[in-house]
Amino acid sequence: MSKKNEHIEKLKHELMDRYIILMIIILGIYAVIFTFYIDDKVMPWYLTGGLLFLGYSYSIMRRRFSTGLLVHLYLILAPLYNFYIMLAFWDNSVASFCWLLPVPLGAYIFFTKKEVLLYTFYIILIILIGYFLANNVAFNFPKHTQKEIIFTDTILIISNILVVTLLINYNDKIKKVEILSQLPQSQKTEREKITITKPTPEDLEADNENMENLFDKIEESMTRNMLFKDVNFNLSSLSVAMNVNSTYISKAIRYKGYPNFNNYLNVYRINYVKKLFTEIDFQKTTLMYVYTEAGFSNQSTFNRVFKQIEGITPSEYVQKNPQPEIDV
Numbered sequence: 001m002s003k004k005n006e007h008i009e010k011l012k013h014e015l016m017d018r019y020i021i022l023m024i025i026i027l028g029i030y031a032v033i034f035t036f037y038i039d040d041k042v043m044p045w046y047l048t049g050g051l052l053f054l055g056y057s058y059s060i061m062r063r064r065f066s067t068g069l070l071v072h073l074y075l076i077l078a079p080l081y082n083f084y085i086m087l088a089f090w091d092n093s094v095a096s097f098c099w100l101l102p103v104p105l106g107a108y109i110f111f112t113k114k115e116v117l118l119y120t121f122y123i124i125l126i127i128l129i130g131y132f133l134a135n136n137v138a139f140n141f142p143k144h145t146q147k148e149i150i151f152t153d154t155i156l157i158i159s160n161i162l163v164v165t166l167l168i169n170y171n172d173k174i175k176k177v178e179i180l181s182q183l184p185q186s187q188k189t190e191r192e193k194i195t196i197t198k199p200t201p202e203d204l205e206a207d208n209e210n211m212e213n214l215f216d217k218i219e220e221s222m223t224r225n226m227l228f229k230d231v232n233f234n235l236s237s238l239s240v241a242m243n244v245n246s247t248y249i250s251k252a253i254r255y256k257g258y259p260n261f262n263n264y265l266n267v268y269r270i271n272y273v274k275k276l277f278t279e280i281d282f283q284k285t286t287l288m289y290v291y292t293e294a295g296f297s298n299q300s301t302f303n304r305v306f307k308q309i310e311g312i313t314p315s316e317y318v319q320k321n322p323q324p325e326i327d328v
Contacts, residue, residue, distance in 0.1 A: 006247070007177050012067050012110065015170040020058050022166060026159045027051040033152065040142045043088070050081055063213065066243060071110045075103050075119055079126045086127075088141045090134040092149045098160045100126065102167060109171045211255040214248060228268040229295045235261045266305045269294045273306065277318060287314070 031047040034040045061070060082099045100123045107119040133139075144152075221242055227233050238261075239246040250261055258264040272294045280290065291302035306314050 008174055009067065009245075011170060011173050011177070015109070015166070016058075016062075016067065016070065019163070019166060020054065022162060024051055024055050026162075027054070029155065030152075033155070038144065038148050038152070040144075042142075043085075046084060063217070064243070068110060071106065075107060076122075079103060079123060083126060083130065086130050087134060087139060089144075089149070089152075090130065092144055093153050097127065098156055101160065102163050105164065105167050105171075109167060109174065208255075211252045214244070214252040215256050217242065217244075218249060218252060222268060226272075228265055228272065229293065231292070231295055231297045233265070233295060265295075267309060269296060270306055270309045273302075273314070274317070274321075277321065 027047050027050055031044050031051060034043040034047060058070075061073075079100055085099070086097065103123050104116055104120045107116045111119075218238070221238070222228060225241070227238065227241060230237070235246050235249065239249055242249070253261055253264045258267070273290055276290050276293060288299065291299060294302075296302040296305070303313060306317070310317055312320070
């Protein structure tokens with residue numbers, strides 16, 4: 001991944017994080033309003049449930065799935081969640097439609113023009129379905145006074161202004177990165193001289209925490225699935241298995257002190273070989289079984305890697321670490 005794409009990806013992650021925080025705050029404010037100010041038995045539970053689901057699911061899925069997939073899920077599910085609120089206020093206010101307006105803008109920031117059109121048609125379809133149901137089905141929603149509607153609409157408009165401002169701000173940041181990447185190298189260098197700043201201690205601490213968390217996930221994947229046993233296993237395979245960019249995986253591995261991914265993989269394989277040495281009976285099992293079981297394709301590579309990591313040959317290691325007696 002190029003530096004430009006890494007920067008854009010970081011900005012998109014920041015946008016997602018801040019958008020989710022903003023939405024949690026907004027839902028929390030509305031939950032308080034409908035609990036203590038406006039009499040509505042269903043809406044407080046509906047809003048609180050949405051708040052908890054949004055915060056909990058995002059915290060779990062944020063590091064497991066790509067940015068694009070998370071945004072797709074949100075842009076699909078958020079209008080469906082808003083559908084009940086839109087129907088509940090259909091006869092009193094059209095302001096609830098405001099929640100649907102940022103959807104095409106969000107799609108514009110993250111996706112292609114074709115996908116923006118698809119999400120626009122999706123929003124129109126949601127509104128048409130709402131119109132059909134509101135005019136053909138008798139719902140028993142609580143009635144609200146004009147004063148209550150004006151109050152909630154005011155907060156709704158302010159909230160949407162904040163959401164749209166956030167989206168536009170990050171859209172501008174992303175566009176600037178794209179424009180800077182297209183400048184001639186001489187102009188780009190001058191721009192970078194002006195904008196480069198030293199990372200703050202908070203930035204470094206956050207980056208270290210991210211590396212620790214990612215390395216823990218790498219370890220979990222390697223241990224649970226024993227991926228290293230595949231002869232053809234490589235960095236790209238791990239990237240696909242974890243759905244994480246290979247650049248981030250390499251960075252996390254180097255952060256933990258390994259020179260590169262191959263060294264990290266070979267350490268895993270040699271440790272597994274040493275484990276097999278303590279468990280197998282060499283009178284019944286060949287050395288070829290051992291090193292192929294650990295993911296090595298041939299004995300010469302196995303011998304070279306073993307000595308490189310352990311400092312001695314496999315035969316010397318076996319002599320220095322005799323097998324325990326095996327019960328027959």
